[in-house]
Every structure is written in structure tokens, then in C-alpha cells.
Amino acid sequence: MNKTELIDAMAADAGITKAAAKKALESFLGNVEKSLKKGNRVSLVGFGSWSVSRRSAREGRNPSTGKTIHIKAKNVVKFKAGSDLSSAVN
Template structure:
């Protein structure tokens, strides 16, 4: 499912117009992104938790030359599925 299809589903289930559904989805995504950029975690009970995890710096290899390179530390978004989402995916 892509974003347009998701917007159509939101409109169908909520009774909102397509434009209203698009604004609602964009607002949710912007709010999650903003919260994560501020270091907060976003927990949607039953669905899952979005958070930022930190990766340590480490050594890697350039696959083309085999040269050892230093990969810098970084932050990355992560998602942990909630119980209800896991049940839905597993058909329970």
C-alpha cells in the first residue's frame, strides 16, 4: 500500500474527504517526525513504538577496494510493533 492508497482507506473508514484525509495523515507523520527529532518516543498503544536508536562508530570495509574505513556514529529511527499489530499480522 502506498501513501495515496492509505489516504483512500482513511477517507473510506473515517468519512473524511480525500483532501481532509491527506491533511490528517500529513499532520500525524509531521508530528511523529517532530517528536522523534526532539528525542521523544512516540508510543501508539497496541500498534507500536517509534524511537531513535544510536549506533556506535565501527570499522567497515569498502566493498570495491577492501580498504578498512571508519563508519561514524549515527542515529536511526526504529519501530517496535505492539501486541495488537503482531496479532493482526499473525492472523490471531
């Protein structure tokens, strides 16, 4: 499912226009992004939680040449599925 299909499904399920569904989805995604940028965790009970963790700098290998390269430290977003979501897909 891509973003357009998700907007269509949200509009149909909620009985709202596609424009309203798009606005709601973009608001949700924007607020999750803002919260994660601040270093906060976003948690939806039963669905899952997003958090930011720091990946330290490390040495890696270029797979085509085998040469050692330096990989910079960076922040990564992690998602952990909640119990209801895990149960639904199993």
C-alpha cells in the same frame, strides 16, 4: 501500500475527503517526526512505538573493494510492533 493508497483508504474508512485524509496523515507524520527529533518516544498502545537510538561510529568494509572504511555515528529510528499488530499479522 504507498502514501496515496493509504490516503484513499483513510478517506473511505472515515467518510472524509481525500484532502482531509491527506492533511490528517501529514499532521500525524509531522508530529511523530518532531517528537523523535526532540529525543522523545512515540507510543500507540497496541500498534507499536517509535524511538531514537544512537548508533556509534564503527569500521566497515566496502563490499566491492574490500577496503576498510570509517562509518560515522548517527541516530537511527527504531519501531517495535505492539501486541495487537503482531497478533494481527500472525
